[in-house]
Amino acid sequence: DVKVTQSSRYLVKRTGEKVFLECVQDMDHENMFWYRQDPGLGLRLIYFSYDVKMKEKGDIPEGYSVSREKKERFSLILESASTNQTSMYLCASSSPSLAGAWYFGPGTRLTVL
Amino acid sequence: RKEVEQDPGPFNVPEGATVAFNCTYSNSASQSFFWYRQDCRKEPKLLMSVYSSGNEDGRFTAQLNRASQYISLLIRDSKLSDSATYLCVVTPWGNEKLTFGTGTRLTIIP
Numbered sequence: 001d002v003k004v005t006q007s008s009r010y011l012v013k014r015t016g017e018k019v020f021l022e023c024v025q026d027m028d029h030e031n032m033f034w035y036r037q038d039p040g041l042g043l044r045l046i047y048f049s050y051d052v053k054m055k056e057k058g059d060i061p062e063g064y065s066v067s068r069e070k071k072e073r074f075s076l077i078l079e080s081a082s083t084n085q086t087s088m089y090l091c092a093s094s095s096p097s098l099a100g101a102w103y104f105g106p107g108t109r110l111t112v113l
Numbered sequence: 114r115k116e117v118e119q120d121p122g123p124f125n126v127p128e129g130a131t132v133a134f135n136c137t138y139s140n141s142a143s144q145s146f147f148w149y150r151q152d153c154r155k156e157p158k159l160l161m162s163v164y165s166s167g168n169e170d171g172r173f174t175a176q177l178n179r180a181s182q183y184i185s186l187l188i189r190d191s192k193l194s195d196s197a198t199y200l201c202v203v204t205p206w207g208n209e210k211l212t213f214g215t216g217t218r219l220t221i222i223p
Contacts, residue, residue, distance in 0.1 A: 033210065040121075042200070042215035043157070058210060090156060092211075102211060104156035 003027070004105035006091055012111045019078040021108050023091030031094045032074035033102070034058075034066065036087040043090065049074055081112045116140060119201050119214035126191055127222050133187040134217045136201030146177055146184045149200040151216065157200055160186075188219075196221045 007022035023032065033048040035058075045058030047066040055066050063085060067075045074093075078085055091105040119136045126132045138146075146163035161168065163175040163184050174187040184203075188195055201214035 035213075040215060043211075043213040045210050045212075048210055101159055104158070106156050 004091060004093055004103050006089075006105040006108050008108050009106060010109050010111075012113065013081050014113050015082060017078075017081050017112075019081050019110065019112075021076040021078075021089055021091075021110070023074045023076070023093075023105055024072055025074075025091075025093040025103070026072065027093060027095070027103065028071065029093035029095045029103075030071070031096070032068065033092040033094075034064075034074065034076045035090045035092065036060070037090055037107075038087050046076065081110075083112050086110060086112045115214075116212045117201055117203055117214040119199075119217045121215060122218040124217065124219045125222055126219065128191060128193060130191050131187065131189045132191055132219065133185060134199065134219075135183050135185045136214050136217075137181075137183045138201075138203045138212075139182070140203070140205060140212075141182060142205050143182075143203040145204045146175075147202040147204075147211075148173075148175055148184075148186050149202055149213075151198045151200055153197075157213075160199070191221045193221050193223060195219060 004025045034046040035043040037043045044060050046064050049055045049068045065077045089108045092102045094102040117138050148160040149157040150160040151157040161170050163177045167176040172189045176185045198216040198218045200216045202211050204211050
């Protein structure tokens with residue numbers, strides 16, 4: 001069964017802390033994505049990656065960075081967390097051979113105090 | 114103007130009824146279209162792709178109108194388990210980044 005896992009379901013951090021969100025997929029997918037989801041705004045793309053060690057900015061990359069050292073793992077980094085980064089973070093993966101079939105992880109609800 | 118727009122609802126529909134919602138997109142170069150379903154506090158999951166010729170999957174029918182730049186989802190004989198948020202998704206190149214609508218919330222009432 002296809003699986004995307006995220007390191008934490010709930011996370012509480014303080015303003016200014018460095019935060020790492022980890023995502024792992026076991027489907028050998030080339031593409032991986034990080035979204036955040038906020039009420040009334042829907043899902044917004046933060047960063048994506050089509051291959052190991054490559055990354056592309058999405059629509060709202062400010063305040064975030066990513067790392068993809070291995071094909072199965074895509075990390076989202078908040079260098080200095082701020083309260084406006086309180087959100088639900090969703091990781092997804094896909095393969096070019098499976099058009100439309102993006103698989104999402106269960107999400108990490110991050111609260112920054 | 115948002116790239117993808119949906120009526121947020123909520124749509125409160127009695128069990129067994131037919132319900133339809135639309136989604137409009139602004140980028141005429143959009144190539145691929147999908148409906149995703151998201152249950153409360155869960156991740157989105159692919160419901161169905163939307164093809165130019167329209168497609169049907171059981172009680173669900175999806176259609177695309179390129180001229181007017183909208184897609185639609187029709188649910189017949191609605192079940193309580195259809196209660197969810199339905200997300201309209203478009204992408205310009207078929208398998209690059211997805212652009213999501215904000216979703217339409219549907220509640221099926223017994």
